[in-house]
Amino acid sequence: MSRRLRSFKRWMRSHGIECSDALELAEEAPGRGVFVAALCGLKEGDLVATIPKSACLTTRTSGARPLIEGAALGGCLALAVALMYERSLGPGSPWYGYLRLLPDRECVPLVWSASEVEELLAGTELDKTVKEDKACLYEDWKESIEPLIHTGPLKLDPHYFGLEQYFSAKTLISSRSFEIDSYHGSGMVPLADLFNHKTGAENVHFTNAALPSDSDDESADNISDASSSSRPSMEVNSNSPAGGKDEALEMIVVREVDAGAEVFNTYGLVGNAALLHRYGFTELDNPFDIINIDLALVTKWSSYKFSNRRTRSRLSTWRKLNYSGCTSQDSEYFEISYNGEPQLELLVLLYIITLVESTFEKLKMMMDTLESTYDCFSSVVELIKITRSNGCKDLKIINGQKEPEDLKKLLLTESVCCALLALADSRESLYGSNSLEDDLKKLSNCCCISERKLYHSLVLRVSERKILRRLRAYATRSSKKRKL
Numbered sequence: 001m002s003r004r005l006r007s008f009k010r011w012m013r014s015h016g017i018e019c020s021d022a023l024e025l026a027e028e029a030p031g032r033g034v035f036v037a038a039l040c041g042l043k044e045g046d047l048v049a050t051i052p053k054s055a056c057l058t059t060r061t062s063g064a065r066p067l068i069e070g071a072a073l074g075g076c077l078a079l080a081v082a083l084m085y086e087r088s089l090g091p092g093s094p095w096y097g098y099l100r101l102l103p104d105r106e107c108v109p110l111v112w113s114a115s116e117v118e119e120l121l122a123g124t125e126l127d128k129t130v131k132e133d134k135a136c137l138y139e140d141w142k143e144s145i146e147p148l149i150h151t152g153p154l155k156l157d158p159h160y161f162g163l164e165q166y167f168s169a170k171t172l173i174s175s176r177s178f179e180i181d182s183y184h185g186s187g188m189v190p191l192a193d194l195f196n197h198k199t200g201a202e203n204v205h206f207t208n209a210a211l212p213s214d215s216d217d218e219s220a221d222n223i224s225d226a227s228s229s230s231r232p233s234m235e236v237n238s239n240s241p242a243g244g245k246d247e248a249l250e251m252i253v254v255r256e257v258d259a260g261a262e263v264f265n266t267y268g269l270v271g272n273a274a275l276l277h278r279y280g281f282t283e284l285d286n287p288f289d290i291i292n293i294d295l296a297l298v299t300k301w302s303s304y305k306f307s308n309r310r311t312r313s314r315l316s317t318w319r320k321l322n323y324s325g326c327t328s329q330d331s332e333y334f335e336i337s338y339n340g341e342p343q344l345e346l347l348v349l350l351y352i353i354t355l356v357e358s359t360f361e362k363l364k365m366m367m368d369t370l371e372s373t374y375d376c377f378s379s380v381v382e383l384i385k386i387t388r389s390n391g392c393k394d395l396k397i398i399n400g401q402k403e404p405e406d407l408k409k410l411l412l413t414e415s416v417c418c419a420l421l422a423l424a425d426s427r428e429s430l431y432g433s434n435s436l437e438d439d440l441k442k443l444s445n446c447c448c449i450s451e452r453k454l455y456h457s458l459v460l461r462v463s464e465r466k467i468l469r470r471l472r473a474y475a476t477r478s479s480k481k482r483k484l
Protein backbone atom coordinates (compact mmCIF):
# COMPACT_ATOMS: atom_id res chain seq x y z
CA MET A 1 0.00 0.00 0.00
CA SER A 2 1.33 3.47 -0.90
CA ARG A 3 2.29 6.07 1.71
CA ARG A 4 -0.68 8.30 0.92
CA LEU A 5 -3.10 5.39 1.43
CA ARG A 6 -1.41 4.32 4.66
CA SER A 7 -1.64 7.85 6.02
CA PHE A 8 -5.31 8.05 4.94
CA LYS A 9 -5.98 4.82 6.84
CA ARG A 10 -4.37 6.32 9.95
CA TRP A 11 -6.47 9.45 9.48
CA MET A 12 -9.64 7.32 9.22
CA ARG A 13 -8.83 5.53 12.47
CA SER A 14 -8.21 8.80 14.30
CA HIS A 15 -11.62 10.07 13.12
CA GLY A 16 -13.55 6.98 14.15
CA ILE A 17 -14.08 5.60 10.63
CA GLU A 18 -14.18 1.82 10.72
CA CYS A 19 -13.14 0.09 7.52
CA SER A 20 -13.40 -3.69 7.39
CA ASP A 21 -10.15 -5.65 7.02
CA ALA A 22 -11.88 -7.38 4.12
CA LEU A 23 -11.56 -4.19 2.04
CA GLU A 24 -8.37 -3.18 0.32
CA LEU A 25 -7.81 0.41 -0.80
CA ALA A 26 -5.67 0.33 -3.91
CA GLU A 27 -4.26 2.65 -6.58
CA GLU A 28 -4.69 2.10 -10.32
CA ALA A 29 -1.05 3.21 -10.63
CA PRO A 30 1.22 5.12 -8.24
CA GLY A 31 -0.38 8.47 -7.39
CA ARG A 32 -3.39 7.81 -9.63
CA GLY A 33 -7.04 6.93 -9.08
CA VAL A 34 -8.02 4.90 -6.03
CA PHE A 35 -10.43 1.96 -5.98
CA VAL A 36 -11.67 -0.55 -3.46
CA ALA A 37 -11.20 -4.31 -3.77
CA ALA A 38 -12.27 -7.29 -1.67
CA LEU A 39 -9.48 -9.19 0.06
CA CYS A 40 -11.83 -12.11 0.72
CA GLY A 41 -15.30 -13.01 -0.52
CA LEU A 42 -18.04 -10.64 0.72
CA LYS A 43 -21.62 -11.80 1.34
CA GLU A 44 -24.88 -9.89 1.06
CA GLY A 45 -25.57 -8.13 4.37
CA ASP A 46 -21.91 -7.84 5.46
CA LEU A 47 -21.20 -4.52 7.17
CA VAL A 48 -17.96 -3.25 5.65
CA ALA A 49 -17.66 0.32 6.94
CA THR A 50 -19.03 2.72 9.54
CA ILE A 51 -18.49 6.45 9.08
CA PRO A 52 -19.43 8.89 11.85
CA LYS A 53 -21.17 11.96 10.47
CA SER A 54 -18.72 14.08 12.43
CA ALA A 55 -15.96 12.77 10.11
CA CYS A 56 -17.83 14.03 7.04
CA LEU A 57 -16.90 17.43 5.65
CA THR A 58 -20.15 19.41 5.53
CA THR A 59 -21.20 23.02 5.97
CA ARG A 60 -22.13 22.11 9.58
CA THR A 61 -18.83 20.47 10.50
CA SER A 62 -16.43 22.79 8.64
CA GLY A 63 -14.60 25.67 10.33
CA ALA A 64 -16.14 27.84 7.61
CA ARG A 65 -19.58 27.43 9.18
CA PRO A 66 -19.76 30.99 10.68
CA LEU A 67 -18.72 32.42 7.33
CA ILE A 68 -21.26 30.34 5.43
CA GLU A 69 -24.11 31.06 7.83
CA GLY A 70 -23.20 34.75 8.09
CA ALA A 71 -23.38 35.12 4.32
CA ALA A 72 -26.54 32.95 4.18
CA LEU A 73 -24.98 30.65 1.61
CA GLY A 74 -26.74 27.39 0.85
CA GLY A 75 -26.59 24.23 -1.24
CA CYS A 76 -23.67 23.33 -3.39
CA LEU A 77 -22.12 26.79 -3.26
CA ALA A 78 -21.91 26.61 0.54
CA LEU A 79 -20.29 23.18 0.41
CA ALA A 80 -17.77 24.48 -2.14
CA VAL A 81 -16.82 27.28 0.28
CA ALA A 82 -16.41 24.72 3.11
CA LEU A 83 -14.19 22.56 0.90
CA MET A 84 -12.07 25.48 -0.32
CA TYR A 85 -11.72 26.71 3.26
CA GLU A 86 -10.53 23.37 4.64
CA ARG A 87 -8.11 23.04 1.73
CA SER A 88 -6.78 26.51 2.50
CA LEU A 89 -5.88 25.44 6.07
CA GLY A 90 -3.47 22.76 4.85
CA PRO A 91 -2.23 20.61 7.74
CA GLY A 92 -4.30 22.82 10.07
CA SER A 93 -7.54 21.30 8.74
CA PRO A 94 -9.09 18.36 10.60
CA TRP A 95 -9.64 16.82 7.13
CA TYR A 96 -6.06 17.23 5.95
CA GLY A 97 -5.43 13.45 5.87
CA TYR A 98 -8.54 13.03 3.72
CA LEU A 99 -8.08 16.05 1.45
CA ARG A 100 -4.54 14.93 0.57
CA LEU A 101 -6.01 11.84 -1.06
CA LEU A 102 -8.32 13.81 -3.35
CA PRO A 103 -7.24 14.94 -6.80
CA ASP A 104 -7.01 18.73 -7.26
CA ARG A 105 -10.05 18.52 -9.49
CA GLU A 106 -12.03 15.88 -11.33
CA CYS A 107 -11.57 15.91 -15.09
CA VAL A 108 -15.19 16.84 -15.93
CA PRO A 109 -15.99 19.11 -18.91
CA LEU A 110 -16.52 22.08 -16.58
CA VAL A 111 -12.74 22.34 -16.26
CA TRP A 112 -11.91 21.57 -19.89
CA SER A 113 -10.66 24.55 -21.88
CA ALA A 114 -13.13 26.44 -24.09
CA SER A 115 -11.47 25.01 -27.21
CA GLU A 116 -11.68 21.44 -25.85
CA VAL A 117 -15.38 21.89 -25.15
CA GLU A 118 -15.87 23.32 -28.62
CA GLU A 119 -13.89 20.60 -30.36
CA LEU A 120 -14.82 17.52 -28.36
CA LEU A 121 -18.42 18.16 -27.35
CA ALA A 122 -19.83 19.86 -30.48
CA GLY A 123 -23.28 18.48 -31.24
CA THR A 124 -23.48 16.35 -28.09
CA GLU A 125 -25.99 16.73 -25.30
CA LEU A 126 -23.31 18.46 -23.23
CA ASP A 127 -22.27 21.14 -25.72
CA LYS A 128 -24.71 23.83 -24.58
CA THR A 129 -24.93 22.64 -20.96
CA VAL A 130 -21.23 23.04 -20.23
CA LYS A 131 -21.10 26.54 -21.69
CA GLU A 132 -24.14 27.52 -19.62
CA ASP A 133 -22.63 25.94 -16.47
CA LYS A 134 -19.44 27.96 -16.85
CA ALA A 135 -21.35 31.21 -17.22
CA CYS A 136 -23.66 30.48 -14.26
CA LEU A 137 -20.83 29.45 -11.95
CA TYR A 138 -18.85 32.54 -12.82
CA GLU A 139 -21.84 34.67 -11.76
CA ASP A 140 -22.20 32.70 -8.50
CA TRP A 141 -18.55 33.18 -7.71
CA LYS A 142 -18.61 36.91 -8.50
CA GLU A 143 -21.75 37.49 -6.48
CA SER A 144 -21.19 35.27 -3.44
CA ILE A 145 -17.57 34.21 -3.08
CA GLU A 146 -15.42 37.10 -4.25
CA PRO A 147 -16.94 39.49 -1.67
CA LEU A 148 -16.09 37.03 1.14
CA ILE A 149 -12.40 37.22 0.30
CA HIS A 150 -12.25 40.91 1.09
CA THR A 151 -14.99 41.52 3.61
CA GLY A 152 -15.87 38.18 5.21
CA PRO A 153 -15.38 37.51 8.96
CA LEU A 154 -12.53 34.99 8.40
CA LYS A 155 -9.19 36.02 7.00
CA LEU A 156 -9.21 34.10 3.74
CA ASP A 157 -6.20 33.45 1.57
CA PRO A 158 -7.37 34.67 -1.89
CA HIS A 159 -5.16 32.02 -3.50
CA TYR A 160 -7.61 29.32 -2.37
CA PHE A 161 -10.85 31.12 -3.22
CA GLY A 162 -10.33 32.20 -6.84
CA LEU A 163 -12.62 31.26 -9.73
CA GLU A 164 -10.37 28.38 -10.71
CA GLN A 165 -10.40 26.97 -7.18
CA TYR A 166 -14.18 27.31 -7.11
CA PHE A 167 -14.52 25.35 -10.36
CA SER A 168 -12.16 22.67 -8.98
CA ALA A 169 -14.20 22.39 -5.78
CA LYS A 170 -17.38 22.07 -7.86
CA THR A 171 -15.90 19.16 -9.81
CA LEU A 172 -15.07 17.33 -6.58
CA ILE A 173 -18.57 17.98 -5.25
CA SER A 174 -20.32 16.82 -8.42
CA SER A 175 -18.26 13.64 -8.52
CA ARG A 176 -17.89 12.70 -4.86
CA SER A 177 -20.42 14.34 -2.53
CA PHE A 178 -23.33 12.50 -0.93
CA GLU A 179 -26.68 13.68 0.34
CA ILE A 180 -26.28 12.92 4.06
CA ASP A 181 -29.40 14.16 5.85
CA SER A 182 -31.53 17.27 6.25
CA TYR A 183 -29.23 18.67 8.93
CA HIS A 184 -25.93 18.27 7.10
CA GLY A 185 -27.28 18.45 3.55
CA SER A 186 -24.70 17.30 1.00
CA GLY A 187 -21.20 16.56 2.19
CA MET A 188 -17.91 14.89 1.47
CA VAL A 189 -17.91 11.39 2.97
CA PRO A 190 -14.39 10.00 3.39
CA LEU A 191 -13.96 6.34 2.37
CA ALA A 192 -17.47 6.19 0.86
CA ASP A 193 -16.15 8.26 -2.03
CA LEU A 194 -13.42 5.81 -2.95
CA PHE A 195 -15.75 3.33 -4.62
CA ASN A 196 -15.99 3.43 -8.39
CA HIS A 197 -19.27 3.17 -10.27
CA LYS A 198 -20.83 0.31 -12.20
CA THR A 199 -24.22 0.83 -13.79
CA GLY A 200 -26.86 -1.41 -12.25
CA ALA A 201 -24.32 -3.84 -10.75
CA GLU A 202 -23.16 -2.23 -7.51
CA ASN A 203 -21.96 -4.24 -4.53
CA VAL A 204 -22.49 -1.77 -1.67
CA HIS A 205 -25.16 0.58 -0.36
CA PHE A 206 -24.87 3.25 2.29
CA THR A 207 -27.52 3.69 4.91
CA ASN A 208 -28.02 5.54 8.12
CA ALA A 209 -26.97 3.34 11.02
CA ALA A 210 -30.13 4.17 12.96
CA LEU A 211 -32.46 2.82 10.28
CA PRO A 212 -33.60 -0.74 10.95
CA SER A 213 -31.48 -3.07 8.86
CA ASP A 214 -34.55 -4.77 7.37
CA SER A 215 -36.08 -1.42 6.40
CA ASP A 216 -37.82 -1.63 3.07
CA ASP A 217 -37.77 2.13 2.75
CA GLU A 218 -36.19 2.76 -0.65
CA SER A 219 -35.06 6.18 0.46
CA ALA A 220 -32.46 4.55 2.66
CA ASP A 221 -30.65 3.15 -0.35
CA ASN A 222 -27.93 4.92 -2.16
CA ILE A 223 -29.38 4.08 -5.52
CA SER A 224 -32.07 6.42 -6.58
CA ASP A 225 -34.01 6.11 -9.78
CA ALA A 226 -32.83 7.68 -12.98
CA SER A 227 -34.93 10.79 -12.55
CA SER A 228 -33.85 11.73 -9.07
CA SER A 229 -30.27 10.60 -8.93
CA SER A 230 -27.74 13.30 -9.34
CA ARG A 231 -24.83 11.80 -7.46
CA PRO A 232 -24.18 8.93 -5.09
CA SER A 233 -26.44 9.50 -2.17
CA MET A 234 -27.21 8.35 1.29
CA GLU A 235 -30.70 9.59 1.71
CA VAL A 236 -31.75 9.78 5.30
CA ASN A 237 -35.08 11.18 6.31
CA SER A 238 -34.38 12.23 9.88
CA ASN A 239 -33.49 15.70 11.03
CA SER A 240 -30.68 14.68 13.29
CA PRO A 241 -28.11 17.09 14.64
CA ALA A 242 -24.50 15.95 14.44
CA GLY A 243 -23.85 13.64 17.36
CA GLY A 244 -27.52 12.67 17.58
CA LYS A 245 -28.82 9.14 17.39
CA ASP A 246 -28.30 8.96 13.62
CA GLU A 247 -24.68 9.81 14.00
CA ALA A 248 -23.09 7.19 11.75
CA LEU A 249 -23.42 5.98 8.21
CA GLU A 250 -23.00 2.35 7.32
CA MET A 251 -21.86 0.63 4.20
CA ILE A 252 -23.50 -2.73 3.60
CA VAL A 253 -22.85 -5.34 0.92
CA VAL A 254 -25.90 -5.82 -1.32
CA ARG A 255 -24.35 -8.08 -3.96
CA GLU A 256 -21.67 -10.61 -3.19
CA VAL A 257 -18.09 -9.98 -4.24
CA ASP A 258 -15.44 -12.59 -5.01
CA ALA A 259 -12.07 -12.37 -3.29
CA GLY A 260 -9.79 -10.08 -5.29
CA ALA A 261 -12.60 -8.40 -7.25
CA GLU A 262 -13.29 -4.65 -7.26
CA VAL A 263 -16.13 -3.48 -5.01
CA PHE A 264 -18.46 -1.08 -6.83
CA ASN A 265 -21.00 1.49 -5.77
CA THR A 266 -23.55 3.04 -8.13
CA TYR A 267 -23.92 6.73 -8.86
CA GLY A 268 -27.42 6.14 -10.22
CA LEU A 269 -29.02 4.81 -13.38
CA VAL A 270 -27.82 7.55 -15.70
CA GLY A 271 -26.75 7.92 -19.31
CA ASN A 272 -23.33 8.87 -20.62
CA ALA A 273 -24.02 12.61 -20.90
CA ALA A 274 -24.79 12.77 -17.18
CA LEU A 275 -21.85 10.50 -16.27
CA LEU A 276 -19.41 12.66 -18.22
CA HIS A 277 -20.94 15.88 -16.94
CA ARG A 278 -20.74 14.98 -13.25
CA TYR A 279 -18.03 12.34 -12.99
CA GLY A 280 -15.82 12.72 -16.06
CA PHE A 281 -16.23 9.22 -17.50
CA THR A 282 -18.60 7.24 -19.71
CA GLU A 283 -19.52 3.59 -20.21
CA LEU A 284 -19.67 1.76 -23.54
CA ASP A 285 -23.22 0.62 -24.40
CA ASN A 286 -24.86 2.34 -21.46
CA PRO A 287 -28.56 1.35 -21.60
CA PHE A 288 -29.59 4.58 -19.87
CA ASP A 289 -28.38 6.72 -22.74
CA ILE A 290 -30.83 9.00 -24.49
CA ILE A 291 -30.60 11.71 -27.09
CA ASN A 292 -32.74 14.82 -27.22
CA ILE A 293 -34.28 16.55 -30.20
CA ASP A 294 -34.98 20.21 -29.53
CA LEU A 295 -38.41 21.57 -30.34
CA ALA A 296 -36.53 24.31 -32.21
CA LEU A 297 -35.13 21.67 -34.57
CA VAL A 298 -38.64 20.35 -35.23
CA THR A 299 -40.07 23.81 -35.96
CA LYS A 300 -37.09 24.60 -38.20
CA TRP A 301 -37.69 21.42 -40.20
CA SER A 302 -41.43 22.11 -40.40
CA SER A 303 -40.96 25.74 -41.48
CA TYR A 304 -38.55 24.62 -44.19
CA LYS A 305 -40.77 21.78 -45.43
CA PHE A 306 -44.07 23.63 -45.12
CA SER A 307 -44.18 27.25 -43.90
CA ASN A 308 -43.77 29.34 -40.77
CA ARG A 309 -47.49 29.97 -40.66
CA ARG A 310 -48.41 26.31 -40.83
CA THR A 311 -45.78 25.47 -38.20
CA ARG A 312 -47.14 28.08 -35.79
CA SER A 313 -50.76 27.01 -36.14
CA ARG A 314 -50.03 23.26 -35.85
CA LEU A 315 -47.82 23.84 -32.82
CA SER A 316 -50.51 25.90 -31.17
CA THR A 317 -53.11 23.14 -31.76
CA TRP A 318 -50.72 20.58 -30.27
CA ARG A 319 -50.36 22.79 -27.20
CA LYS A 320 -54.14 23.27 -26.96
CA LEU A 321 -54.40 19.49 -26.77
CA ASN A 322 -52.27 19.81 -23.64
CA TYR A 323 -49.07 18.39 -25.06
CA SER A 324 -45.61 19.69 -24.32
CA GLY A 325 -42.03 18.50 -24.54
CA CYS A 326 -39.56 18.12 -21.69
CA THR A 327 -38.19 21.40 -20.45
CA SER A 328 -34.91 22.51 -18.99
CA GLN A 329 -33.82 26.10 -18.45
CA ASP A 330 -35.15 27.86 -21.54
CA SER A 331 -35.30 24.94 -23.97
CA GLU A 332 -38.02 22.43 -24.81
CA TYR A 333 -37.04 19.06 -26.22
CA PHE A 334 -38.09 15.46 -26.89
CA GLU A 335 -36.29 12.36 -25.75
CA ILE A 336 -35.29 9.48 -27.99
CA SER A 337 -34.63 6.41 -25.86
CA TYR A 338 -31.64 4.06 -26.09
CA ASN A 339 -33.51 1.77 -28.50
CA GLY A 340 -34.35 4.67 -30.82
CA GLU A 341 -37.97 5.17 -29.79
CA PRO A 342 -39.21 8.75 -29.88
CA GLN A 343 -41.24 10.28 -27.07
CA LEU A 344 -45.00 10.07 -27.71
CA GLU A 345 -45.39 13.86 -27.59
CA LEU A 346 -43.02 14.23 -30.55
CA LEU A 347 -45.02 11.73 -32.61
CA VAL A 348 -48.26 13.58 -31.84
CA LEU A 349 -46.67 16.88 -32.90
CA LEU A 350 -45.33 15.40 -36.16
CA TYR A 351 -48.70 13.77 -36.78
CA ILE A 352 -50.48 17.10 -36.45
CA ILE A 353 -47.90 18.99 -38.52
CA THR A 354 -48.20 16.49 -41.39
CA LEU A 355 -52.02 16.32 -41.50
CA VAL A 356 -53.43 17.56 -44.82
CA GLU A 357 -55.07 20.97 -44.55
CA SER A 358 -58.70 19.76 -44.73
CA THR A 359 -58.18 17.18 -41.99
CA PHE A 360 -56.41 19.74 -39.85
CA GLU A 361 -59.41 22.11 -40.28
CA LYS A 362 -61.69 19.29 -39.19
CA LEU A 363 -59.51 18.69 -36.14
CA LYS A 364 -59.66 22.37 -35.23
CA MET A 365 -63.45 22.35 -35.51
CA MET A 366 -63.69 19.32 -33.27
CA MET A 367 -61.24 20.63 -30.69
CA ASP A 368 -64.01 21.48 -28.24
CA THR A 369 -65.03 17.83 -28.05
CA LEU A 370 -61.54 16.91 -26.91
CA GLU A 371 -61.78 17.46 -23.21
CA SER A 372 -58.71 18.91 -21.60
CA THR A 373 -59.01 16.25 -18.91
CA TYR A 374 -58.32 13.46 -21.39
CA ASP A 375 -55.28 11.42 -20.49
CA CYS A 376 -52.62 10.85 -23.07
CA PHE A 377 -54.19 7.58 -24.26
CA SER A 378 -57.72 8.96 -24.72
CA SER A 379 -56.40 12.08 -26.35
CA VAL A 380 -54.50 10.13 -29.02
CA VAL A 381 -57.50 7.83 -29.58
CA GLU A 382 -59.78 10.84 -30.12
CA LEU A 383 -57.22 12.43 -32.39
CA ILE A 384 -57.17 9.29 -34.56
CA LYS A 385 -60.98 9.05 -34.63
CA ILE A 386 -61.29 12.62 -35.84
CA THR A 387 -58.48 12.65 -38.35
CA ARG A 388 -58.74 9.24 -40.01
CA SER A 389 -61.59 8.07 -42.25
CA ASN A 390 -60.78 4.50 -41.21
CA GLY A 391 -59.93 5.63 -37.70
CA CYS A 392 -62.13 3.05 -36.01
CA LYS A 393 -60.51 0.22 -37.96
CA ASP A 394 -57.08 1.56 -37.07
CA LEU A 395 -58.07 1.71 -33.45
CA LYS A 396 -58.58 -2.05 -33.47
CA ILE A 397 -54.79 -2.29 -33.62
CA ILE A 398 -54.63 -1.31 -30.03
CA ASN A 399 -57.45 -3.61 -28.95
CA GLY A 400 -58.20 -1.64 -25.83
CA GLN A 401 -54.64 -2.01 -24.60
CA LYS A 402 -53.01 1.07 -23.17
CA GLU A 403 -49.46 0.21 -24.15
CA PRO A 404 -47.42 3.24 -25.23
CA GLU A 405 -46.01 1.23 -28.17
CA ASP A 406 -49.55 0.62 -29.48
CA LEU A 407 -50.40 4.30 -29.20
CA LYS A 408 -47.25 5.13 -31.10
CA LYS A 409 -48.17 2.68 -33.88
CA LEU A 410 -51.33 4.70 -34.52
CA LEU A 411 -49.34 7.85 -35.11
CA LEU A 412 -46.65 6.41 -37.36
CA THR A 413 -48.05 7.41 -40.74
CA GLU A 414 -45.82 7.46 -43.78
CA SER A 415 -45.36 11.24 -43.40
CA VAL A 416 -44.47 10.94 -39.72
CA CYS A 417 -41.86 8.26 -40.53
CA CYS A 418 -40.35 10.56 -43.20
CA ALA A 419 -40.32 13.43 -40.70
CA LEU A 420 -38.44 11.27 -38.18
CA LEU A 421 -35.81 10.43 -40.81
CA ALA A 422 -35.41 14.12 -41.66
CA LEU A 423 -35.09 15.04 -37.97
CA ALA A 424 -32.48 12.31 -37.40
CA ASP A 425 -30.43 13.78 -40.29
CA SER A 426 -30.82 17.27 -38.97
CA ARG A 427 -29.77 16.28 -35.42
CA GLU A 428 -26.84 14.28 -36.86
CA SER A 429 -25.55 17.31 -38.78
CA LEU A 430 -24.78 19.04 -35.45
CA TYR A 431 -21.82 16.66 -34.98
CA GLY A 432 -20.02 18.09 -38.01
CA SER A 433 -18.99 16.47 -41.24
CA ASN A 434 -17.46 13.18 -40.08
CA SER A 435 -19.54 10.03 -39.87
CA LEU A 436 -20.37 7.63 -37.04
CA GLU A 437 -17.97 5.15 -38.66
CA ASP A 438 -15.19 7.79 -38.51
CA ASP A 439 -15.90 8.28 -34.78
CA LEU A 440 -15.90 4.52 -34.18
CA LYS A 441 -12.54 4.19 -35.90
CA LYS A 442 -11.09 7.07 -33.86
CA LEU A 443 -12.43 5.49 -30.67
CA SER A 444 -10.83 2.14 -31.42
CA ASN A 445 -7.43 3.87 -31.71
CA CYS A 446 -7.86 6.03 -28.62
CA CYS A 447 -6.42 5.33 -25.15
CA CYS A 448 -8.87 5.85 -22.29
CA ILE A 449 -6.05 6.77 -19.87
CA SER A 450 -3.64 8.98 -21.80
CA GLU A 451 -6.37 10.56 -23.98
CA ARG A 452 -9.09 10.64 -21.36
CA LYS A 453 -11.04 13.66 -22.64
CA LEU A 454 -10.96 12.50 -26.26
CA TYR A 455 -11.88 8.96 -25.30
CA HIS A 456 -14.93 9.83 -23.19
CA SER A 457 -16.18 12.50 -25.58
CA LEU A 458 -15.93 9.95 -28.40
CA VAL A 459 -17.87 7.39 -26.37
CA LEU A 460 -20.54 10.05 -25.82
CA ARG A 461 -20.68 10.99 -29.52
CA VAL A 462 -20.80 7.34 -30.57
CA SER A 463 -23.52 6.48 -28.02
CA GLU A 464 -25.67 9.38 -29.18
CA ARG A 465 -25.14 8.73 -32.89
CA LYS A 466 -25.98 5.04 -32.44
CA ILE A 467 -29.32 6.13 -30.97
CA LEU A 468 -29.92 8.25 -34.08
CA ARG A 469 -29.13 5.19 -36.19
CA ARG A 470 -31.71 3.21 -34.18
CA LEU A 471 -34.21 6.05 -34.64
CA ARG A 472 -33.76 5.78 -38.41
CA ALA A 473 -34.21 2.00 -38.24
CA TYR A 474 -37.34 2.52 -36.13
CA ALA A 475 -38.82 4.93 -38.71
CA THR A 476 -37.92 2.68 -41.65
CA ARG A 477 -39.33 -0.42 -39.93
CA SER A 478 -42.54 1.36 -39.04
CA SER A 479 -42.95 2.63 -42.57
CA LYS A 480 -42.43 -0.87 -44.02
CA LYS A 481 -44.95 -2.36 -41.59
CA ARG A 482 -47.58 0.12 -42.77
CA LYS A 483 -47.04 -0.91 -46.36
CA LEU A 484 -47.53 -4.62 -45.66
Ligand SMILES: C[S@@+](CC[C@H](N)C(=O)[O-])C[C@H]1O[C@@H](n2cnc3c(N)ncnc32)[C@H](O)[C@@H]1O
Binds near residue numbers: 034194197278282
Ligand atom coordinates in the same frame (compact mmCIF):
# COMPACT_ATOMS: atom_id res chain seq x y z
C1 LIG B 1 -16.38 8.93 -6.05
S1 LIG B 1 -14.88 8.94 -6.94
C2 LIG B 1 -14.40 7.25 -6.91
C3 LIG B 1 -12.97 7.05 -6.44
C4 LIG B 1 -11.93 7.55 -7.39
N1 LIG B 1 -11.56 6.50 -8.32
C5 LIG B 1 -10.70 8.08 -6.68
O1 LIG B 1 -9.62 7.94 -7.23
O2 LIG B 1 -10.82 8.64 -5.62
C6 LIG B 1 -15.53 9.21 -8.53
C7 LIG B 1 -14.49 9.31 -9.62
O3 LIG B 1 -13.89 8.05 -9.86
C8 LIG B 1 -13.74 7.80 -11.25
N2 LIG B 1 -14.61 6.67 -11.64
C9 LIG B 1 -15.57 6.11 -10.90
N3 LIG B 1 -16.14 5.08 -11.54
C10 LIG B 1 -15.52 4.99 -12.73
C11 LIG B 1 -15.66 4.13 -13.86
N4 LIG B 1 -16.58 3.16 -13.89
N5 LIG B 1 -14.86 4.34 -14.94
C12 LIG B 1 -13.94 5.33 -14.92
N6 LIG B 1 -13.75 6.18 -13.89
C13 LIG B 1 -14.53 6.00 -12.80
C14 LIG B 1 -14.16 9.10 -11.95
O4 LIG B 1 -13.01 9.87 -12.12
C15 LIG B 1 -15.11 9.70 -10.95
O5 LIG B 1 -15.23 11.11 -11.04
